[in-house]
Amino acid sequence: MKRKGILIIIDGLGDRPIKEFGGKTPLEYANTPNLDKLAKIGILGLQDPIKPGQPAGSDTAHLSIFGYNPYKTYRGRGFFEALGVGLDLDKDDLAFRVNFATIKNGIIVDRRAGRISTEEAHELAKAIQENVKLPVEFIFKGATGHRAVLVLKGMAKGYKVGENDPHEAGKPPHKFTYGDEESRKVAEILEEFVQKAHEVLENHPVNEKRRKEGKPVANYLLIRGAGTYPDIPMKFTEQWGVKAAAVLATALVKGVARAIGFDVFTPEGATGEYNTDEMAKAKAAVELLKDYDFVFVHFKPTDAAGHDNKPKLKAEMVEKADRMIGYIIENIDLEKTVIAVTGDHSTPCEVMNHSGDPVPLLIAGGGVRTDYAESFGERECMRGGIGRVKGHDIVPMMMDLMGRTEKFGA
Amino acid sequence: MKRKGILIIIDGLGDRPIKEFGGKTPLEYANTPNLDKLAKIGILGLQDPIKPGQPAGSDTAHLSIFGYNPYKTYRGRGFFEALGVGLDLDKDDLAFRVNFATIKNGIIVDRRAGRISTEEAHELAKAIQENVKLPVEFIFKGATGHRAVLVLKGMAKGYKVGENDPHEAGKPPHKFTYGDEESRKVAEILEEFVQKAHEVLENHPVNEKRRKEGKPVANYLLIRGAGTYPDIPMKFTEQWGVKAAAVLATALVKGVARAIGFDVFTPEGATGEYNTDEMAKAKAAVELLKDYDFVFVHFKPTDAAGHDNKPKLKAEMVEKADRMIGYIIENIDLEKTVIAVTGDHSTPCEVMNHSGDPVPLLIAGGGVRTDYAESFGERECMRGGIGRVKGHDIVPMMMDLMGRTEKFGA
Numbered sequence: 001m002k003r004k005g006i007l008i009i010i011d012g013l014g015d016r017p018i019k020e021f022g023g024k025t026p027l028e029y030a031n032t033p034n035l036d037k038l039a040k041i042g043i044l045g046l047q048d049p050i051k052p053g054q055p056a057g058s059d060t061a062h063l064s065i066f067g068y069n070p071y072k073t074y075r076g077r078g079f080f081e082a083l084g085v086g087l088d089l090d091k092d093d094l095a096f097r098v099n100f101a102t103i104k105n106g107i108i109v110d111r112r113a114g115r116i117s118t119e120e121a122h123e124l125a126k127a128i129q130e131n132v133k134l135p136v137e138f139i140f141k142g143a144t145g146h147r148a149v150l151v152l153k154g155m156a157k158g159y160k161v162g163e164n165d166p167h168e169a170g171k172p173p174h175k176f177t178y179g180d181e182e183s184r185k186v187a188e189i190l191e192e193f194v195q196k197a198h199e200v201l202e203n204h205p206v207n208e209k210r211r212k213e214g215k216p217v218a219n220y221l222l223i224r225g226a227g228t229y230p231d232i233p234m235k236f237t238e239q240w241g242v243k244a245a246a247v248l249a250t251a252l253v254k255g256v257a258r259a260i261g262f263d264v265f266t267p268e269g270a271t272g273e274y275n276t277d278e279m280a281k282a283k284a285a286v287e288l289l290k291d292y293d294f295v296f297v298h299f300k301p302t303d304a305a306g307h308d309n310k311p312k313l314k315a316e317m318v319e320k321a322d323r324m325i326g327y328i329i330e331n332i333d334l335e336k337t338v339i340a341v342t343g344d345h346s347t348p349c350e351v352m353n354h355s356g357d358p359v360p361l362l363i364a365g366g367g368v369r370t371d372y373a374e375s376f377g378e379r380e381c382m383r384g385g386i387g388r389v390k391g392h393d394i395v396p397m398m399m400d401l402m403g404r405t406e407k408f409g410a
Numbered sequence: 411m412k413r414k415g416i417l418i419i420i421d422g423l424g425d426r427p428i429k430e431f432g433g434k435t436p437l438e439y440a441n442t443p444n445l446d447k448l449a450k451i452g453i454l455g456l457q458d459p460i461k462p463g464q465p466a467g468s469d470t471a472h473l474s475i476f477g478y479n480p481y482k483t484y485r486g487r488g489f490f491e492a493l494g495v496g497l498d499l500d501k502d503d504l505a506f507r508v509n510f511a512t513i514k515n516g517i518i519v520d521r522r523a524g525r526i527s528t529e530e531a532h533e534l535a536k537a538i539q540e541n542v543k544l545p546v547e548f549i550f551k552g553a554t555g556h557r558a559v560l561v562l563k564g565m566a567k568g569y570k571v572g573e574n575d576p577h578e579a580g581k582p583p584h585k586f587t588y589g590d591e592e593s594r595k596v597a598e599i600l601e602e603f604v605q606k607a608h609e610v611l612e613n614h615p616v617n618e619k620r621r622k623e624g625k626p627v628a629n630y631l632l633i634r635g636a637g638t639y640p641d642i643p644m645k646f647t648e649q650w651g652v653k654a655a656a657v658l659a660t661a662l663v664k665g666v667a668r669a670i671g672f673d674v675f676t677p678e679g680a681t682g683e684y685n686t687d688e689m690a691k692a693k694a695a696v697e698l699l700k701d702y703d704f705v706f707v708h709f710k711p712t713d714a715a716g717h718d719n720k721p722k723l724k725a726e727m728v729e730k731a732d733r734m735i736g737y738i739i740e741n742i743d744l745e746k747t748v749i750a751v752t753g754d755h756s757t758p759c760e761v762m763n764h765s766g767d768p769v770p771l772l773i774a775g776g777g778v779r780t781d782y783a784e785s786f787g788e789r790e791c792m793r794g795g796i797g798r799v800k801g802h803d804i805v806p807m808m809m810d811l812m813g814r815t816e817k818f819g820a
Binding site for chain 1: 426427433435456460461462463464465466467468469470471480481484487507635662758760761763764765766767788789792793797798
């Protein structure tokens with residue numbers, strides 16, 4: 001029997017015990033009737049996106065979950081960020097993730113320029129693209145919020161270049177380091193770019209307005225994550241012979257999805273931020289599942305709440321994801337669908353960053369065995385019927401239940 | 411302490427929830443007092459014959475369980491089938507699995523010629539061997555039922571040849587495809603062979619008699635599974651320093667057992683079919699365990715019931731296997747023996763083929779830890795003390811309990 005598949009990744013889902021929750025994790029504390037329903041009829045487990053104890057990035061974790069060995073595939077985040085904002089790159093391009101930031105007296109006072117809006121950032125990006133001249137061709141494009149992407153055309157050989165991001169406020173930007181002669185050239189170009197962009201930004205009308213409103217100005221660029229063309233041996237869609245769609249807003253993950261052959265969709269209202277419209281995503285997923293064999297839905301704000309050490313907010317974001325899933329399961333034929341829910345990694349509040357803790361995993365729908373687990377949470381997952389698997393096991397297990405694997409042998 | 415080992419493989423054992431069983435699997439639904447007794451005193455788990463989500467063939471799964479990487483070892487089923495019917499092959503032979511089938515007006519109307527008897531098939535095979543002349547030396551031999559084996563001497567280089575089996579009734583046979591020049595020669599020989607065999611079979615007395623009785627005639631050969639000498643680096647018996655015997659009827663698995671050094675035994679009444687005499691196998695296993703260190707018992711009909719989508723029959727076949735196991739454990743010293751029971755793969759009724767679902771695993775006997783699991787079934791195995799392991803972990807775990815492993819390090 002052929003079934004369709006839907007994979008929902010709740011970013012940074014896994015956590016550790018929270019004292020104010022009496023030792024429960026945000027996922028255990030949250031009220032999640034829909035996930036619990038799936039847990040009852042399906043099967044739970046834990047998955048290590050890469051391997052036990054190894055914190056994964058969102059990019060490497062998604063690569064791994066979609067079946068690619070990140071140690072062989074991964075060539076830096078910048079490339080996925082650039083793909084994620086819709087750029088089509090060449091094999092010899094070098095791409096970077098950029099933050100709009102606020103600098104004052106040579107000190108970075110806000111790494112995100114007061115979380116400047118997407119519209120403002122796009123206007124600033126346009127001014128930079130038009131007014132900055134460099135010795136090489138470049139593309140500078142705004143993504144969402146304070147995020148942007150820089151591409152240096154034809155400079156891939158200089159990928160051994162560092163970053164100017166000090167990673168905390170109150171410090172001056174770093175000088176770009178470099179690992180070889182080609183990368184030294186890139187470092188010089190980046191220094192020149194940052195300086196010229198600063199001049200364009202400083203008195204730009206967008207910033208004049210922010211200054212008047214008492215908001216941090218976006219007058220500096222922090223550049224990191226040099227990335228080149230990833231080594232994707234075969235696209236996900238070819239490998240499994242499926243038509244695949246992704247519903248998501250986050251550029252980095254969008255880039256991964258594009259790189260492996262997914263058609264990507266960002267419904268109106270899906271922002272990747274706390275205010276994201278989960279129902280818009282749910283509806284898009286249900287619609288796409290009519291045309292596509294495999295739909296991947298990415299839900300971002302849980303991760304941000306972990307990074308911000310806000311357990312209550314993280315639990316609320318889990319509840320938001322649960323509502324999204326509720327709409328989806330009410331509007332599909334579960335017997336003819338395999339649904340998997342997991343995170344790309346754990347982002348425990350106490351760590352305020354990704355950790356190597358294994359991530360809760362749930363598989364339900366047609367043909368799925370059941371276990372004794374009753375609700376979706378770290379503790380129940382430990383006694384689930386999937387056991388402890390690797391991130392790269394998830395898709396083959398789904399495809400097998402979807403009737404899309406081939407026997408090896410007779 | 412040195413112990414003996416007995417490994418019982420119930421073919422296609424694992425399954426998915428069956429609606430008419432209230433969501434239980436055939437193994438959970440079946441009445442299995444002996445397996446449950448072993449589950450209570452032993453330890454349970456789940457094993458992936460190859461890897462999660464990857465459906466294994468019976469040949470590749472057995473290779474994996476006996477410790478061989480099937481991706482490196484496997485060279486097609488035909489060779490194991492040929493070894494399984496007792497042929498001794500050379501490194502440059504090319505072997506095939508053959509079905510006696512029924513053709514009418516150019517259409518295959520029965521892929522198994524009405525499940526013709528072993529005796530009839532052997533008589534027909536003899537007629538083909540004696541009357542067909544080919545440009546190369548060949549061996550054609552009946553196996554069990556409608557199954558036979560063809561060996562083309564010295565033609566191994568032409569292994570990139572397809573099959574003429576359309577894999578469903580109501581279709582014409584396929585032409586043999588080929589991947590290179592050597593294989594083109596093999597394809598031509600096979601076309602000639604099939605045509606000449608058809609002429610021998612059409613009016614053979616065995617078929618004249620079947621025609622009169624209104625039975626499907628065995629007047630055509632379907633050929634598939636080209637196989638050459640497998641890459642077995644060291645025999646199982648050498649690797650572990652054990653004397654090993656196998657009790658089984660299925661040619662394919664017999665071939666694997668022979669290839670890795672087992673002495674193979676097929677007791678009278680062991681057919682590999684629904685009617686197999688499980689007590690004959692049990693008695694043979696108990697007898698052999700007196701002389702041998704390691705005895706492997708293969709039980710086939712559970713797999714057939716899965717392929718046929720007959721959950722009740724599958725449960726009955728599980729009960730048959732349970733009776734076989736009951737006789738064995740009553741007639742051996744369990745303290746001095748390690749007994750493992752598992753399947754080579756799952757054959758869920760809903761799939762009607764092998765799936766990538768993990769397979770129940772049980773280990774009991776002397777020295778074995780106990781867990782909280784109380785009966786042998788998919789759900790109990792999920793909470794078993796073995797956890798989720800790979801097929802190739804089973805034998806080392808057994809050998810360690812049997813006191814036959816060596817410390818690595820100091």
